[in-house]
Amino acid sequence: MQPQTRRGRAVRWGVPVAVVAVIGAAAGTGPVIAAVQGEPTLPERTAEQLLVEAAGTAKSGEMPPMSGTVVETASFGIPGLPQVTGESSSPLSLLSGSHEAKVWYGGDNRMRLALPGRMSETNLIVNGDQAWMYESEGNKATRIKLPADAAAQPQPPLPTAAVTPQEAAKQLLAMAAEHSTVSVTNNEQVAGRTVYQLVLAPKAAGSLVKEVRLALDGETYVPLRVQVYAKNAIEPAFEVGYSTVTFSPPAAENFTFTPPAGAKVEEITLGEAGPGKQEKEVKKEVAGMFDLVGKGWTTVAVVPFDLAKMTAGAERGEPAGAEQGERGGFDEPALAETVLKAAKQVNGSWGSGRLIETKLATALLTDDGRLLAGAVTPDVLFEAAGRK
Amino acid sequence: MSTVETRARPVVRTRRPVLVSFGRLLGSELGLTFRRPRNLAMLAVLGAVPVLIGVVLRIVTGDGAAGGPEAMLSMVAGNGLALTFASMFVLVPLLLPVTLAVVAGDSVAGEASLGTLRYLLTAPAGRTRLLAVKYANAVIFGFAVTSVVALTALVTGFLLFPAGPITLLSGSTVPLAEGLLRVLIMIGYVGVGMAALAAVALAFSTLTEVPIGAIAATVVLVVIAQVLGTIPQLSVLQPYLLTSWWGSFDGVLRDPVATGEMGEGLLAFGAYIVLFGSIAWARFGSRDVTS
Structure with missing residues (x-):
């Protein structure tokens, strides 16, 4: 058996290192190569x-x-x-x-x-x-x-x-x-x-x-x-x-x-009974229910919302909610409760309430029974809440 | 142990064409693997699983339970061919990999622990070729296990349940012959997936002289990968885990066959084979064999 030199060893271990590099490059830069190849070929359009x-x-x-x-x-x-x-x-x-x-x-x-x-x-x-x-x-x-x-x-x-x-x-x-x-x-x-x-x-x-x-x-x-x-x-x-x-x-x-x-x-059959009609009815009901404040991207929806009722529904396992839960694979009242738990208590000149923040949307549940929501910062919601 | 005697033969021969000596070495290696009582017992156990599933399903006729695997099992009641896919679904996550880990993890470390590795290295075969033979042996065993499972599942399925056109997950129905072809594709895909695991186990096997260490390390890796694969927050890791691609054999049950996803799976397996194969080669070629 030939004695292994340090150099020989290093060369051998170089192979797996090279393999890692090649695989990493193939997995990581595939899209980059495609992007580079795709130089502007389309005519300009406004x-x-x-x-x-x-x-x-x-x-x-x-x-x-x-x-x-x-x-x-x-x-x-x-x-x-x-x-x-x-x-x-x-x-x-x-x-x-x-x-x-x-x-x-x-x-x-x-x-x-x-x-x-x-x-x-x-x-x-x-x-x-x-x-x-x-x-x-x-x-x-x-x-x-x-x-x-x-x-x-x-x-x-x-x-x-x-x-x-x-x-x-x-x-x-x-x-x-x-x-x-x-x-x-x-x-x-x-x-x-x-x-x-x-x-x-x-x-x-x-x-x-x-x-x-x-x-x-x-x-x-x-x-x-x-x-x-x-x-x-x-x-x-x-x-x-x-x-x-x-x-x-x-x-x-x-x-x-x-x-x-x-x-x-x-x-x-859609349109007579079943989900189709329900959806339409719900849409009609919802349309009459909420107000829109603001314009464009900062539109805020204001919906009357009774928190006590919803929590009660969660406790009783309200049939409507249960049905929904079955369809969606979720227990929705319970889900609402977990989301509410994560809500922040806030107050200001407009009153007080709970604030739920996500990356794209913010929702404010005021203690006087309104739900304000929109793809806006909390400040916009507070302002809308103060307007009444 | 008969290991030394069997291996002694090629040593006295003079240099032969590479392919012939590779074949001889592989032949003797396969003979050892498939005569070893432990490996035969594992084959028998895995072969018995489809029979067990089939018999249980025959006795307890399912009343259409909901949910993925259960629904899959209830599909078997309508068609014997589905038992093949159901059995594979049950075995692929853990039992099949464990079997492979035992054989591939033992391949080099086992010889080292018995003290037979240095005798093997005195043959003019070379370390690379020896490693290649060890790997080929593990891969063939992987395909053998997969085929045994599929075969016993087919036989059990056809004995206990009606045979005929099979309904795919997409809701379309294909004739029995095409169903059998899809079983073959599945065996191929799962076999390559197991070959990827064999490369990992072989790399571990060259790192230690304790075979159980290499085997345990491989199994632990599989379990950890499975756990990581179920954590939704770590879903970015999924494409890089070996285990998440094994289950993609269900692509053969779709219409059209999910070639895109299975192709990606094969690429991932290939990457694992090349990476861990090269690690095993670098380690085995450069290490001092003292036992």
Whole structure:
């Protein structure tokens, strides 16, 4: 056996060190390389031109056929919110952590949305006026009948469907008016595509939102990513966007569904009974209930709110709350209680109350029974509370 | 122990073409591994798990319980093929890795503790080749264990439950032949995942002369990785943990097959194999063998 020299040893150990460097570089700089390669290739566009193009795509609903993976990441920093695993597809679970969904869009009102979980999957398949939801957990297939007038504009019952970039972009465009500074960049990359990025920065000082970034595909103007940045944060507080995307018609099998053998088949009709109507009713009720104070980004919602009632509800396990809890996988009264526990006691010339602060929103529960909330700093809430 | 006698043969031969001598060395290594009562017992235990699950499910017919794994198990009642995936789901997090850790962790440290390592090194095979043989042996054992589990699950499933087209997690149904093809893909994926763990165990094995130390270190690492993987606040770590990619074999049950995610998993396994393989090589090549 040859005696090992110190140098030989060092050279040998150099190999694993080099391997670490290579793997680290591959894992860490992949996106950087992609970004460097994607030097501005898009023609310059003003924000207005871009908004028109985007609004045109959003309105006409004529999106090109595509498929891809949507990743939603949220870190609102809501105090006391229990962390949930990726397996839950409940709407509340979207408030924290990272979630992934696969999307196939075939044009002509055909689309499929799949939420993968560990050894489970939830699918929503819309084909014209037919819609199916299949949950592998429990082997349950639900046929969703859409009322004739709504068939043209199907409203997916899954709450998660509302967070596709298209939906989020529509909501964003509505806000883009006079209250923000708008700028456009044309050298960003999302899911390997060069995109226009529309940056909206609120002008009002009292807003908690630093900026909202909307990425539009350079060729098709399909929104590919929405990011919301809170003030004093480097990472976006909320982000939904494609991690992979292909603009080619997906296989037709994706949009056909036959309930598998042994599946429990249920039928619900939207618009007459069931969640659809409830939602509408709730919306109507809510609309009559709250006042809006302020304008643009610093709008504050003021809602009459009886804390005692809610706490009582928590103790009794109010049926409505229990039902909600079952749907969302949460015990909502209990959840409200944990959030309230994290609230700060505050008072001022306007009175006194409890303040709940998150990265993007602030809520104030006054002792005289009002709930004020908005994406604003506490000072704006205090001012609104003093106005009465 | 018969270790020394079996290994003595290639020593007296003159230099042969690399591939032939590698094959001979691997053959004798595999012979030892698969004749060792301990390893056979582990194979038997793992092979018995699908039978146990199958029999229990046959006796206690599930009434459609909710929840991921339970629902998966209740799926088995409708189709025997699903037992393969259910068994793998049960075994992949811990039992399968432990088996691999025992074989791969023992590979170098075991020889050192028996005092047979220096005899092995007197053969003109070279340390790198010896390490490669040890690793290949562990990888083959990993694939063997995975296949044994899948096979007993298939046989049990077809004996106790109806066979036929299988329903995927996405709700579409594929014919039995395609289901079997998907089982093969699953065996391949899980096998590579176990090969990645074998590289880790082999690296530990070159660091010590106490085989149980290498085995325990590997198992502890697996458990720690599993625990870290369940802490939501540490979700940034997940893509770097070996354990979080093992479960992605459920991609074969999706329609279309989740090639993207499984491809990423294979890349992660590859990174682990290269990294820990090179650590084992650097350590084994440069250390003084005194026993």
